[in-house]
Amino acid sequence: MLREVKVEDAIGMILPHDLTQILPGEFKGRLFRKGHQVTEADIPALLSIGKEHIYVMELQPGYLHEDEAALRMARAMAGTSLDLRLTEPHEGKVNVKSEIHGLVKIEKAFVDSVNAIDEVVLSTIRSNTVVQAGASLVGTRVIPLIVDEAKVEEVERLAAARRAEGFTLLEVKPFRALRVGVITTGSEVFKGRITDKFGPVVKEKVAQLGSQVVEHRFALDDSEAIVGEIHALVALGVDLVLVTGGMSVDPDDRTPGAIKAAGARVVSYGTPMLPGSMLMIAYLGDLPIMGLPGCVMHDPYTSFDVLLPRICAGEEIVRSDITEMGYGGFYQC
Numbered sequence: 001m002l003r004e005v006k007v008e009d010a011i012g013m014i015l016p017h018d019l020t021q022i023l024p025g026e027f028k029g030r031l032f033r034k035g036h037q038v039t040e041a042d043i044p045a046l047l048s049i050g051k052e053h054i055y056v057m058e059l060q061p062g063y064l065h066e067d068e069a070a071l072r073m074a075r076a077m078a079g080t081s082l083d084l085r086l087t088e089p090h091e092g093k094v095n096v097k098s099e100i101h102g103l104v105k106i107e108k109a110f111v112d113s114v115n116a117i118d119e120v121v122l123s124t125i126r127s128n129t130v131v132q133a134g135a136s137l138v139g140t141r142v143i144p145l146i147v148d149e150a151k152v153e154e155v156e157r158l159a160a161a162r163r164a165e166g167f168t169l170l171e172v173k174p175f176r177a178l179r180v181g182v183i184t185t186g187s188e189v190f191k192g193r194i195t196d197k198f199g200p201v202v203k204e205k206v207a208q209l210g211s212q213v214v215e216h217r218f219a220l221d222d223s224e225a226i227v228g229e230i231h232a233l234v235a236l237g238v239d240l241v242l243v244t245g246g247m248s249v250d251p252d253d254r255t256p257g258a259i260k261a262a263g264a265r266v267v268s269y270g271t272p273m274l275p276g277s278m279l280m281i282a283y284l285g286d287l288p289i290m291g292l293p294g295c296v297m298h299d300p301y302t303s304f305d306v307l308l309p310r311i312c313a314g315e316e317i318v319r320s321d322i323t324e325m326g327y328g329g330f331y332q333c
């Protein structure tokens with residue numbers, strides 16, 4: 001419903017059409033766009049373009065402007081975390097951004113339940129993505145310019161109910177600074193026949209997540225030697241052990257057997273992801289030990305890149321985490 005009002009009385013009301021400003025020789029263009037909700041700060045600008053009265057669209061009780069709806073949905077998703085920041089509404093859309101470098105966790109069931117509501121949009125990146133500070137994680141909006149408030153209230157109700165069940169809907173887990181020990185296996189490397197190409201790759205990936213390789217040892221393709229190096233790293237008190245190479249099926253591939261022989265509990269030998277299918281994840285007490293196959297050295301994104309950030313964020317990897325890596329885990333290898 002259109003109504004003519006004095007600009008001073010238009011605060012909180014919505015413009016039914018664009019308002020144009022013309023400054024001869026300087027500017028001609030849109031000063032306010034259709035759908036803009038008038039604020040007190042807009043009044044001088046409206047008066048300056050000769051608008052003492054404007055047409056407004058009245059917001060009936062029980063309806064929300066798209067900006068307000070998007071803001072309320074973004075707040076419902078983000079909760080009170082200090083690591084998350086909401087953007088100003090822009091063309092009806094509000095984003096949630098991360099303030100920190102970390103691992104994103106998103107409650108997918110909540111996102112699905114919101115998007116089952118007609119005319120609302122809750123769009124997110126995927127759980128377990130590594131993000132830098134400033135990255136956008138979520139975008140919210142409604143489809144019409146004016147939306148039934150009950151829909152937004154339903155989003156808020158779903159969020160509160162899910163939180164009451166103990167779920168966190170959206171968070172960014174910071175990375176811990178782990179002290180990492182690396183054992184590079186391979187008699188060809190140990191004996192100097194070839195230069196180690198694994199160490200630099202692993203060191204860089206660890207450093208990218210804010211951790212550090214504090215010890216790098218080399219071992220022959222010999223189970224006892226590898227077990228000895230694992231125990232030496234345990235004695236040094238590292239937080240994570242990475243054993244490179246020797247992970248597949250040749251007689252000289254001793255790494256999986258050595259990790260077991262060191263006394264570790266194997267969560268999985270093999271991940272349903274390509275590349276990186278020959279990776280092993282095991283625990284010696286609560287110390288994670290990973291066996292890294294050759295592909296980690298040359299493929300930019302493997303199962304190691306999926307699991308390392310989770311370990312650096314303090315998560316324990318369980319069998320179901322491995323199982324879930326198959327769907328979407330085929331990287332054309």
Ligand SMILES: Nc1nc2c(c(=O)[nH]1)N[C@H]1C(S)=C(S)[C@@H](COP(=O)(O)OP(=O)(O)OC[C@H]3O[C@@H](n4cnc5c(N)ncnc54)[C@H](O)[C@@H]3O)O[C@H]1N2
Binds near residue numbers: 196198199246250
């Ligand atoms: N018949 C099969 N062949 C292969 C299988 C399989 O299941 N059956 N798996 C393949 C997959 S998947 C991978 S990944 C690779 C590598 O597995 P490994 O971890 O056993 O790698 P290695 O045999 O130790 O070495 C492979 C290759 O890379 C060189 N290498 C190893 N470490 C280093 C290092 N630190 N610096 C430089 N170069 C290194 C090594 O000399 C070999 O040339 O196996 C597939 N094959």
Ligand code: MOO
Binds near residue numbers: 295
């Ligand atoms: O561990 Mo291997 O890719 O599956 O490349």
